[in-house]
Amino acid sequence: MxxxxxxxxxxxxxxxxxxxxxxxxxxxxxxxxxxxxTIADSQDTLIEQIFPDVHTQYINHEWLAERAILAAKNVDVDNLNLKIQMLLPGNLVSYKSIDTVCDDSEA
Known part of the structure; x- marks a missing residue:
C-alpha cells in the first residue's frame, strides 16, 4: 500500500x-x-467480484495479496471464509491448536 x-x-x-x-x-x-x-447484493456476488476465478488463481500469492473483503462482524468473516474455501480444489482440513504454556519455565 x-x-x-x-x-x-x-x-x-x-x-x-x-x-x-x-x-x-x-x-x-x-x-x-x-x-x-465494491457494492454487491449478496456474499456470493461479492466473492465473485473480489476473487474471480479463485479456484485457479489461489496459487498466485501476489494475486491473493491484492484482494480483501472487510466485514464488521466475525460471524460474517467466518461465513465468507468458508464460502471461499469451498471454491478451492481439494479437501477442507481443519487444524486445531491451543495457545497455552504447560510450564512457567517454558514461557
Whole structure:
C-alpha cells in the first residue's frame, strides 16, 4: 500500500467515517462515496467480484495479496471464509491448536 494513491484515499475515507466526519442520511446510515468500495447484493456476488476465478488463481500469492473483503462482524468473516474455501480444489482440513504454556519455565 506504500505510495498507492487509491490505498491512501481509502485510508483517509475510512478514518473520516470513524472520526464522524461523513454525513449520515435520514435513516441513520453513512452514505459511502461511490469509489469507496465494491457494492454487491449478496456474499456470493461479492466473492465473485473480489476473487474471480479463485479456484485457479489461489496459487498466485501476489494475486491473493491484492484482494480483501472487510466485514464488521466475525460471524460474517467466518461465513465468507468458508464460502471461499469451498471454491478451492481439494479437501477442507481443519487444524486445531491451543495457545497455552504447560510450564512457567517454558514461557
Amino acid at each position: 506504500l505510495q498507492d494513491p487509491s490505498a491512501e484515499t481509502f485510508s483517509k475515507q475510512l478514518l473520516d467515517i470513524g472520526d464522524g466526519k461523513v454525513a449520515i442520511d435520514e435513516t441513520g446510515y453513512v452514505k459511502l462515496p461511490t469509489d469507496f468500495c
